Amino acid sequence: MREEENQIIFIFVVSAAFVVLLAILLVLFLVIYQKRIVTQENRLQKLENEKQQSLLKATIEGQERERKRLAKDLHDSIGSLLSGLSFNLKFQKNLKNQDQQQLVFLEEACKLVDEGIENIRIVSHNLIPSTLENFGLVSAIKECIVPLIQTNNLEINIQTSEEFPPLPLEISLGILRVFQELVQNTIKHAYASKIEVLLICTPDTISLEYTDNGKGFHINDIDLYGIGIKNMQSRIQALHGTFFIDSKVKKGFRAYLEVPIILKEDTHGQTH
Structure with missing residues (x-):
């Protein structure tokens, strides 16, 4: 009878130890699994951040390219046209036999064109410093x-x-x-x-x-x-x-x- 009780106690202790070990293994598994999930999420977040950073950088680089193109267009097209117009107006202003009204008009026109040329120069310079x-x-x-x-x-x-x-x-x-x-x-x-x-x-x-x-x-x-x-x-x-x-x-x-x-x-x- 005593021996049977000892066997029962032994089985109970072994069973309890097995349950405890199983619980410990389960906890360890959950901890490791959770850690892997967090690591994977962090990796995905990092990749997403890097992707966003790349997109952001590409957008800004695109803006700068567009600024350069616009500055070149301003300088080469509008700037050249205004320079040609300024030359013609000043040529007309310096002709003889101009009446006073025509002279005032040409002087004002030359002034406005020169201001336009200067403004284009400033804008172009700001676009490409x-x-x-x-x-x-x-x-x-x-x-x-x-x-x-x-x-x-x-x-x-x-x-x-x-x-x-x-x-x-x-x-x-x-x-x-x-x-x-x-x-x-x-x-x-x-x-x-x-x-x-x-x-x-x-x-x-x-x-x-x-x-x-x-x-x-x-x-x-x-x-x-x-x-x-x-x-x-x-x-x-x-x-x-x-x-x-x-x-x-x-x-x-x-x-x-x-x-x-x-x-x-x-x-x-x-x-x-």
Whole structure:
């Protein structure tokens, strides 16, 4: 009888141990399975992000190609036509035996055509900022604000790092486009008289802080400014950077962006 009880206890203990082991194995299986699911989801999310990043980059590159095409068309077609018209008008103006009314008309026409030529030159230059490639981001920003100050009664102050090394063209162009969009938003919406810009470059990142003293807006009304803000966010996202804005009614506007400076290795293992 005692032996049968011992056997029953032994079977019970073995059964309990088997159930516990089975439960442990089941838990381990669920943990490993869940981990694999999470890993797979992360991998898919990474692939999706990379796909979105590629699409975003391709879109921006397409926009820049279109800008170049448009700038070339403006310069080669409309610019040339206006230059020819300006030459003919000035030739007519310099002819003798012009009455006073004709002379006034020709002088005014020459003035308007010359202004059109200058405007096309400015637009073409903004579409393809050669200064950016030749002299760098700081020079390009300072150059593009000159006509804005002259025509919009704006005070624009720019502070930069003392050391400002050459940047990859993709990064410089992206930041320049965002800066141009910020200034245009200020001119169109803010009714500001002053803009402050702080441009800082470190070995690893470049950051730009932009503020104006305009009328501001409620941050919940950001959709009113629509595509401009989204374009800026997309450009900085394509550069793997961060971008945010802050504004309050009658308290002005502030934008901040930070972009990592990615040094690519060439075939000889050197960075540039």
